Amino acid sequence: MNVQITHLINSDKKIHAVVEKCIQCGTCSASCPLNQYMDYTPRQLIALVREGMIDEALKSRTSWLCSTCYLCAVRCPVKINIGDFMTSLKRYAIKNGYSDNLPYSKLTKTYVDLVNKYGRISETKLIITFSLKTNPLKLLKMLPLSAKLLREGILSLSLEKVKNIQEIRT
Ligand code: SF4
Ligand code: SF4
16 A cells, blocks of 8 residues: 555545545445446445555546536535545546556546647547557547548548637636
8 A cells, every 4th residue: 555645645635524424325326327337336435545445446447437427416415525536536546657557547638638739629539549549459440430420521530729728728
């Protein structure tokens, strides 16, 4: 276990508040539309942090799958904002190299890079850039369908920058 990160997370006010307040009722896990894809449910992830199993929590794919839809937060009996908890964990995972080899974090980074550069994303650019970083062979497999969609104008390779991009970056 990385003692320094454990200390950082335990001293994080937002995370600390979640861990303190959670009564482990499981409403969040039952409400989460993505729970079937997670290795730990939201309730279990909170329990891991509470028990000091920070490595395990930061290696988990749960926070990366969280879409911050806040359905769990609306239903939580003690009003815990689990989406923000997930975002905080992701931030620690990125800063401390836990996410380097995870496809989810690469997808998120690709998304953010495109928004920073153009102020918006295009599905075509997102898929191409992400696939080049992770599995270029996948692009070859998608080529016939992509060519058809490009021909029919359903996909486009062009992506115009929005005006006032600095406002988006801010
Ligand atoms: S719904 Fe709230 S109190 Fe219940 S397990 Fe989830 S975070 Fe904890
Ligand atoms: S905010 Fe995240 S954890 Fe909560 S229900 Fe939505 S996807 Fe699930």
